[in-house]
Amino acid sequence: MSKKPKETATTEKFSWFKYVKPYWPYFVIGPLCMIVEVIGEVVMPRLLAYIIDYGVKHETADMPAWLGWLYRTLRTDSAFVVAIAVGMVLTALIMMVGGVGGAYFGAKASVNFAADLRADIYRKVQKFSFSNIDKFNTGSLVTRLTNDVTQMQNFVNTLLRMALRSPGMLIGALIMALSLNPKLSLVLAVAIPVLSVGIFFFIRVAFPRFRAVQERVDGLNANVQENITNARVVKSFVREDFESRRFAETNRELKLAGRRSMLTMICMSPLMTLCMNGATLAVLWFGGNMVLNGEMLVGDLTSFITYITQILSSLMMVTMLFMQASRAMASGQRIKAVMLEEIDIADNADAVHTVERGEIEFRGVTFRYYKNSEGRVLDDVSLKIPAGATVGVIGSTGSGKTTLVSLIPRLYDTDEGEVLVDGVNVRDYSLHALREGVGMVLQKNVLFSGTIEDNLRWGDGEADMDTIRAAARRAQADGFITSFKEGYASELGQGGTNVSGGQKQRLCIARALLKKPKILILDDSTSAVDTATEARIREAFREELKDATKIIIAQRITSVMEADMIVVLNEGRITGVGTHGELLRSNVEYREIYDSQMESTAEAQRVAEASVARPNGEVMA
Numbered sequence: 205m206s207k208k209p210k211e212t213a214t215t216e217k218f219s220w221f222k223y224v225k226p227y228w229p230y231f232v233i234g235p236l237c238m239i240v241e242v243i244g245e246v247v248m249p250r251l252l253a254y255i256i257d258y259g260v261k262h263e264t265a266d267m268p269a270w271l272g273w274l275y276r277t278l279r280t281d282s283a284f285v286v287a288i289a290v291g292m293v294l295t296a297l298i299m300m301v302g303g304v305g306g307a308y309f310g311a312k313a314s315v316n317f318a319a320d321l322r323a324d325i326y327r328k329v330q331k332f333s334f335s336n337i338d339k340f341n342t343g344s345l346v347t348r349l350t351n352d353v354t355q356m357q358n359f360v361n362t363l364l365r366m367a368l369r370s371p372g373m374l375i376g377a378l379i380m381a382l383s384l385n386p387k388l389s390l391v392l393a394v395a396i397p398v399l400s401v402g403i404f405f406f407i408r409v410a411f412p413r414f415r416a417v418q419e420r421v422d423g424l425n426a427n428v429q430e431n432i433t434n435a436r437v438v439k440s441f442v443r444e445d446f447e448s449r450r451f452a453e454t455n456r457e458l459k460l461a462g463r464r465s466m467l468t469m470i471c472m473s474p475l476m477t478l479c480m481n482g483a484t485l486a487v488l489w490f491g492g493n494m495v496l497n498g499e500m501l502v503g504d505l506t507s508f509i510t511y512i513t514q515i516l517s518s519l520m521m522v523t524m525l526f527m528q529a530s531r532a533m534a535s536g537q538r539i540k541a542v543m544l545e546e547i548d549i550a551d552n553a554d555a556v557h558t559v560e561r562g563e564i565e566f567r568g569v570t571f572r573y574y575k576n577s578e579g580r581v582l583d584d585v586s587l588k589i590p591a592g593a594t595v596g597v598i599g600s601t602g603s604g605k606t607t608l609v610s611l612i613p614r615l616y617d618t619d620e621g622e623v624l625v626d627g628v629n630v631r632d633y634s635l636h637a638l639r640e641g642v643g644m645v646l647q648k649n650v651l652f653s654g655t656i657e658d659n660l661r662w663g664d665g666e667a668d669m670d671t672i673r674a675a676a677r678r679a680q681a682d683g684f685i686t687s688f689k690e691g692y693a694s695e696l697g698q699g700g701t702n703v704s705g706g707q708k709q710r711l712c713i714a715r716a717l718l719k720k721p722k723i724l725i726l727d728d729s730t731s732a733v734d735t736a737t738e739a740r741i742r743e744a745f746r747e748e749l750k751d752a753t754k755i756i757i758a759q760r761i762t763s764v765m766e767a768d769m770i771v772v773l774n775e776g777r778i779t780g781v782g783t784h785g786e787l788l789r790s791n792v793e794y795r796e797i798y799d800s801q802m803e804s805t806a807e808a809q810r811v812a813e814a815s816v817a818r819p820n821g822e823v824m825a
Contacts, residue, residue, distance in 0.1 A: 218543045220536075223317045223324075230316070231364065234309030238369040240302030244295045245514065246376035249507035251292050255285050256503030310364035318357035325349055325542055333549040334615050338573075340542065343426025348542055351421055352535035359532030362525055370521040377514035384508050385500060388491055395483040395516060399476065403523045406472045410527055413465040415534035420458040427454045465531075472523065480516040487512050549614050555634035559641025561591035561626050562722035562753035564612060568621035571607060575619070581607045583776040585621070589769070591722075594746075594754045596764025598797065599773035605757045606647060608773065609725045612755075613642040625723070643721035645729035647757075649708040656685055657692040659711060663718025672718065678744030679714035680737050681707070705732035713741060717748055724749055727757045735762060742766070761798050770794070 224231055278284045329337075329345060340348075382389050431438060431447050438447050487509055494500035564587075571582040582604045589595050597605050610616050611623045614630050623630045630638060643663075651659050660672050667675075672692065676682040684707055688694040696702060703711070709732050716724060724745070730738040742763075745754055758764050765784045772780035772787065772794050780791035787794040 218540055223320045224313075226320070227313050227316045230309045230313035234306050234313060234364040235368040237302045237305030237309060238365055239372055241299045241306060242369050242372040242376060244299035244302065245373060246380055246511075247295055248292060249510035249514075250380065251288055251295070252510075253501070253503035253507040255288050256506060257501045258284065258503075306365055306369070310361050313364055314357045314361035317360050318353050321356065321539070322349055322353045325353070325539060328543055328545070328547075331547050331550075332545070333547065333617075334610075335548055335617075336545055339545065341422070341426050343424075343429055344422040344538075345542070346429065347418065347422045347425050348535075348538050352418060352538050355418075355532050355535035356539065359528050362528045366521050366525045370518045370525065373514050374518040374522075377511040377518065381508055381511040381515065384504050384511070385491075385494070388487060388494065388500070388508060391483055391486045391490070391512070392515060394486075395479050396519065399479050399516065399519045399523075402472065402475045402479075403519070403526060406468055406523070407526045407530055410465065410468045411530040411533060413461070413468060414531040415537070416461045417458070417465050417531075418534055418538060420454075420461045423454050424458050427451055469527065472527070476516070476520045476523065480513065480520075483512055483516060484509060549617055549635070551634045552632055554632075555637070556628050556632050557634055557637045559625055559633070559638065559722045562641070562751075563591040563624075563626050564589040564723065564753060564755075565624040565627075566608070566611075566621070567624065569608075569611065569618050569623060570620035571604075571611065571616065571618055573607075573616075581776050582611075585776070585778055587771060587778060587781065589753060589755070591626075591753055592751050593768045594766075595756070596767035596770040597755060597757045597773060598759075598761065598764055598770060598794070602775075603773040604776040605773055606727055609644075609727060609755055609757065612723065612725065613639045613644065641721055642723045642725065643716040643719045644725045645709070645712045645716045645727065647727040647729070649705070649712045649729070651696050651703075651708060651711060653696065655690075655693050655695055656688075656711065659696060660692075660715050660718060663715040664720075667718055672714075675717040675748075676711075676714045678717055678741070678748055679710045680733070680740055680744075681710035681714050684710075706737075709733060710737075710741075717744065720749065721752060723753045723755070725755045725757075728759060730763065731759065735760075738763060761801050 274284065274287065278287055326349060329349075337345075378389075378392070381392070427450065431451065438444060487505075491500060491505040491508060495502055495505055566585050566587045569582055569585040570580055572580055585604075585608065597608065599605055607616070611618060612625065612630065614633075614635060617631070625633065625638070625641075652662075657669075657672065660676065661667065663675070664671070669692070673682055676685055676692075684703075685692055685694070709729055713726075713729060716726075730741060733741070756764055756767065761784075764770050768783070769781060770784060770787055771778060772791055774793055779793055780787050782790065788798060
């Protein structure tokens with residue numbers, strides 16, 4: 205058993221600061237603009253108090269010196285009121301500039317933050333091996349790329365608008381309230397602790413509930429995607445009602461999780477409002493008595509009530525920020541789980557960069573999909589395939605045929621043993637070079653949204669139209685393509701839903717022909733075409749890729765009879781290798797497969813012959 209070559213580390217350190225650094229001016233200017241707005245909000249109640257106490261009530265005894273100078277200069281009460289009112293208007297305009305600036309720069313920072321984060325998650329997922337992808341279902345990855353990133357974006361936007369605004373208003377209003385009347389400020393000594401305890405409680409309850417919501421969104425996305433993708437299967441088995449019930453159950457779970465999380469928010473709001481109203485009533489009661497006793501001016505009481513409201517409102521904003529943070533933390537953990545996932549298939553530092561000939565060798569290969577499971581999908585497989593050979597792989601369902609060929613381009617890595625291409629361990633190739641040299645037509649034919657031409661250009665993005673048409677003709681696809689009104693410019697539905705299974709296969713084969721790889725793997729890729737068409741396609745492979753190594757996985761023996769070498773797999777082990785004639789003579793399993801298929805073919809032939817017209821013209825049923 206060979207040792208696995210040492211590979212470069214694939215886990216990168218993850219830091220949120222990476223997405224802040226490129227946009228740091230926005231992250232700085234936005235909060236500063238909000239501070240400008242806060243200063244205006246703190247100053248406004250004091251200016252209103254000056255109008256009430258000195259412009260309306262004429263309580264000029266304790267007037268500040270600078271305000272007394274202004275009062276004496278203007279000489280009349282109306283002029284004094286107008287001057288203070290103009291000051292309030294200017295303050296409001298400055299507040300507006302600060303508020304708009306804070307919102308603008310906060311939005312720019314959060315949107316750019318989210319865009320870069322989403323791009324990095326997508327790039328990371330693109331690097332995942334099949335083993336990595338198996339750890340996250342498709343619906344979950346979609347949710348993390350969309351909903352979870354959106355939650356982070358909303359949090360960053362809220363943070364930039366509230367992180368300095370709320371504490372700034374809290375501190376500013378508290379200072380102003382204490383300067384107005386320290387005795388009356390004792391009301392806050394009761395209100396603030398009550399609110400703080402409530403905030404702590406709700407945050408502790410909210411976090412697991414928000415995380416549960418995101419997990420339910422995962423389930424809903426997975427359910428919707430599965431049903432839309434497999435809509436034809438659902439309809440053909442008349443399972444619409446069953447799938448509707450399954451969706452309803454998933455939707456109900458999301459509804460309940462969402463309701464539980466919203467219940468936290470709903471319960472929090474009345475508590476905050478109760479504290480605010482209770483504090484305001486206390487201030488009115490004690491402050492009103494002070495006004496009646498001449499200990500406090502009416503304007504000061506009015507502004508004090510405003511400051512109390514600002515203090516408690518800022519605490520509510522802090523609470524909302526923490527609630528948003530709880531939801532963002534749940535999403536952030538899910539995002540980090542993707543970003544910190546160790547990619548188990550990566551390039552070596554001194555990777556080989558080209559596949560030259562296409563010789564393949566398996567040496568004592570063992571593989572499990574689940575590393576702790578006892579059952580082996582492949583068990584001590586050893587096989588050598590010469591460059592340029594045509595090899596057929598045949599065996600019962602679940603014998604490991606697809607798994608075997610998936611190890612060649614490193615879609616998976618072996619548990620034990622090694623796979624060599626041109627005498628070099630596949631782990632020593634760069635993934636790009638290895639997969640560039642290996643073409644695969646998968647068992648499940650995959651096409652993408654876009655035109656037929658766009659899909660074929662996956663094989664060769666620089667190919668001209670003559671080359672594309674030639675590849676399509678060899679794959680027996682040109683005929684049906686040109687029958688479409690738009691020809692090669694015809695749009696394919698998502699996954700190629702508007703073409704038949706056989707047409708899909710031929711398009712995928714044409715795509716592989718355009719790639720001109722050194723190793724071509726056909727995984728049961730002609731199962732949906734008739735034998736005559738399949739024969740023409742095989743002939744095209746011999747002409748177009750005569751120097752390439754061709755591996756054909758098939759269920760029909762007729763698909764591999766002419767191969768240079770046929771490999772028989774059974775329960776993850778190779779039970780026979782040889783030509784068609786050799787295996788018929790020496791391999792029991794191959795002979796059984798051959799006999800069963802030939803018997804079926806003979807029976808079909810007899811039925812066809814029995815259906816011809818009788819001499820009297822009557823046709824037998």
